[in-house]
Amino acid sequence: MPTTGSAALIAMSAENQASELEDVDRLVQQHRARVLRFIFASVRDMDVAETLTQDCFWKAHRARQSFRGDCSVQTWLMRIAVNLVRDDARRRRFRFWETVRSTRIDERHDWADPGLSPEDRLSLNEQVAAVWRATATLSHKQHTVFLLRFVEDMEIGEIAQSTGLTANAVHVNLHRAIRAIRIRLGGS
Amino acid sequence: MTTHDSQEPLGDLGPTVARFRDALHHRVDAHLEAHPQSGVPRVGRDGIRRAPRRWVLAAAVMTLAIAVGMGIGWPPVLAFTRNVILESFFKGIGQTAGRRSPVAGPGGQAGAAVARSEFEEASVRACDPDNLPALPAGARGGGPNSFYMTPGRTYALCMTPAALIRTAYGFGPGEFPRLDGQRGLAIDRVYGLGSERNAVRVRGGPDWVRNERYTIEAVAADGANAAVMQGPMLRALLEDRFRLKAHVETEDVPEFHLVIAPGGAKIKGGACEKLPPPTAGAPAQFGSQSADAVRQGAAPFCGLSMKTNGANQVVIGGAVPLSALGDSLSGALGNAQVIDRTGLADVFNFVFEFAWDEGQVGIGPHEPAAPIGPPRASAVFAAIEQQLGLRLEPVRGAREFVVIDAIERPRPN
Numbered sequence: 022m023p024t025t026g027s028a029a030l031i032a033m034s035a036e037n038q039a040s041e042l043e044d045v046d047r048l049v050q051q052h053r054a055r056v057l058r059f060i061f062a063s064v065r066d067m068d069v070a071e072t073l074t075q076d077c078f079w080k081a082h083r084a085r086q087s088f089r090g091d092c093s094v095q096t097w098l099m100r101i102a103v104n105l106v107r108d109d110a111r112r113r114r115f116r117f118w119e120t121v122r123s124t125r126i127d128e129r130h131d132w133a134d135p136g137l138s139p140e141d142r143l144s145l146n147e148q149v150a151a152v153w154r155a156t157a158t159l160s161h162k163q164h165t166v167f168l169l170r171f172v173e174d175m176e177i178g179e180i181a182q183s184t185g186l187t188a189n190a191v192h193v194n195l196h197r198a199i200r201a202i203r204i205r206l207g208g209s
Numbered sequence: 210m211t212t213h214d215s216q217e218p219l220g221d222l223g224p225t226v227a228r229f230r231d232a233l234h235h236r237v238d239a240h241l242e243a244h245p246q247s248g249v250p251r252v253g254r255d256g257i258r259r260a261p262r263r264w265v266l267a268a269a270v271m272t273l274a275i276a277v278g279m280g281i282g283w284p285p286v287l288a289f290t291r292n293v294i295l296e297s298f299f300k301g302i303g304q305t306a307g308r309r310s311p312v313a314g315p316g317g318q319a320g321a322a323v324a325r326s327e328f329e330e331a332s333v334r335a336c337d338p339d340n341l342p343a344l345p346a347g348a349r350g351g352g353p354n355s356f357y358m359t360p361g362r363t364y365a366l367c368m369t370p371a372a373l374i375r376t377a378y379g380f381g382p383g384e385f386p387r388l389d390g391q392r393g394l395a396i397d398r399v400y401g402l403g404s405e406r407n408a409v410r411v412r413g414g415p416d417w418v419r420n421e422r423y424t425i426e427a428v429a430a431d432g433a434n435a436a437v438m439q440g441p442m443l444r445a446l447l448e449d450r451f452r453l454k455a456h457v458e459t460e461d462v463p464e465f466h467l468v469i470a471p472g473g474a475k476i477k478g479g480a481c482e483k484l485p486p487p488t489a490g491a492p493a494q495f496g497s498q499s500a501d502a503v504r505q506g507a508a509p510f511c512g513l514s515m516k517t518n519g520a521n522q523v524v525i526g527g528a529v530p531l532s533a534l535g536d537s538l539s540g541a542l543g544n545a546q547v548i549d550r551t552g553l554a555d556v557f558n559f560v561f562e563f564a565w566d567e568g569q570v571g572i573g574p575h576e577p578a579a580p581i582g583p584p585r586a587s588a589v590f591a592a593i594e595q596q597l598g599l600r601l602e603p604v605r606g607a608r609e610f611v612v613i614d615a616i617e618r619p620r621p622n
Binding site (some may be wrong): 061062067068079083145148199 | 221228230232240241329
């Protein structure tokens with residue numbers, strides 16, 4: 022029966038995802054770059070990002086039994102990462118010196134591919150640094166949905182699942198983020 | 210309410226955001242290429258992970274100066290010192306720790322770690338002997354041989370297996386009672402636990418047990434307290450990763466009884482200046498306390514502090530039991546145990562200064578160098594009778610030692 026077949030497929034999918042969570046090394050190998058990238062762009066400090074990334078996989082491994090399979094493993098990991106970033110932001114409010122310092126360090130970073138010409142690298146670095154600074158002015162929600170949408174290329178539904186927002190709230194935050202960045206970059 | 214398309218129009222921002230996206234990918238890919246193994250933070254979420262920048266230090270010093278000048282007191286100084294030690298400690302952990310992996314335990318089952326009082330996940334990694342983490346200036350804790358616990362996490366920075374074994378069996382410096390009356394190592398304190406190279410409490414085993422150093426980062430289930438992590442969990446970790454087999458033996462060894470000298474005790478109680486519990490292994494916190502001022506009647510800091518004065522060792526006690534004085538003298542007596550047999554149950558204030566044997570290194574921060582060095586004090590036996598009216602009587606007594614039956618270098622994480 023079709024319904025039985027669908028149920029079996031869903032069950033098989035959930036089982037496959039559960040087994041994916043059992044193999045920590047493979048899980049890290051597959052998703053580390055994405056999680057690290059999102060967290061780094063959020064916290065702007067690679068040391069902290071590495072720490073939170075490991076915590077993300079550690080939490081996922083510990084909570085693997087509670088994973089219901091109602092979203093992809095990747096979305097589930099991003100949900101954990103979003104929560105970790107939010108918690109870290111709360112703690113950072115009391116650590117002003119880290120915020121100031123890490124921002125200065127990352128503004129100095131050479132973002133461009135070393136293979137580019139010096140002129141292209143300079144231009145690219147300036148553009149990236151401008152967006153980097155502009156995103157720093159966004160609210161936590163706006164920043165998160167902006168990164169998930171335009172850096173991680175996640176669908177609105179996936180972002181909603183990762184952030185706990187409604188799809189409409191994701192739209193609203195994205196809209197406001199884009200508008201704020203455009204203003205910061207001197208557009209209209 | 211405004212509705213939005215599923216594809217938010219970036220418009221003219223599109224190319225710029227695309228470059229931003231590519232740059233982030235490039236940045237992280239480059240990082241992953243440079244750090245292919247770990248993805249591993251190596252450091253806990255304690256908030257203190259990096260070396261302080263100069264301007265932070267300068268700002269902190271200015272803040273402290275203002276705070277002290279305004280009569281706010283010493284707690285900020287202590288907090289600052291503690292942070293410097295923690296910074297140094299976690300910098301060392303970041304340099305030396307490896308990737309964590311589940312702890313299987315002797316039974317080989319990783320899943321039931323909580324029920325068996327074992328760490329759930331741990332990293333054990335050898336330290337490069339030629340590139341050990343730096344020790345923060347003026348402190349004993351925070352560099353190699355340091356040990357630190359937060360709720361659910363344990364860190365050992367470049368410690369010898371012998372020192373780890375001693376700690377796991379409860380024979381480390383932490384066996385001494387703390388100022389809060391508890392025994393064992395406390396949460397959120399950096400301890401300098403030594404290397405156990407002189408086999409004070411750990412016998413047997415190959416030479417590398419006392420020469421090689423390892424950094425451990427271990428994660429326990431929520432709620433694991435210091436006593437469980439330092440004891441059963443650390444022991445289980447050593448049994449798992451180092452294949453440690455050991456037993457405890459009791460031997461009849463020389464020790465000393467601290468008794469009242471024939472002329473009577475020359476110590477008395479008194480007020481002490483209360484401070485937060487010191488960061489263990491950080492005697493620099495007491496560096497400003499002048500022994501002469503205490504001798505002339507100033508209230509000492511509560512607790513026991515030690516500093517060196519030229520060739521002399523100075524022990525300053527503020528409302529401490531004599532058992533604590535005995536513990537502090539163990540190092541000067543060949544690590545023999547000193548047991549308080551005075552029968553005096555009170556707490557006392559005192560300044561005790563004695564000369565180390567030639568070649569021995571004192572404990573604690575050095576006094577500022579004087580043009581002419583301080584006169585050499587009497588040896589410990591004579592000094593304690595002259596200054597405190599107490600006597601050290603050599604006796605023999607039973608003492609427990611950990612004997613290593615078998616141990617292997619740790620398996621990779």
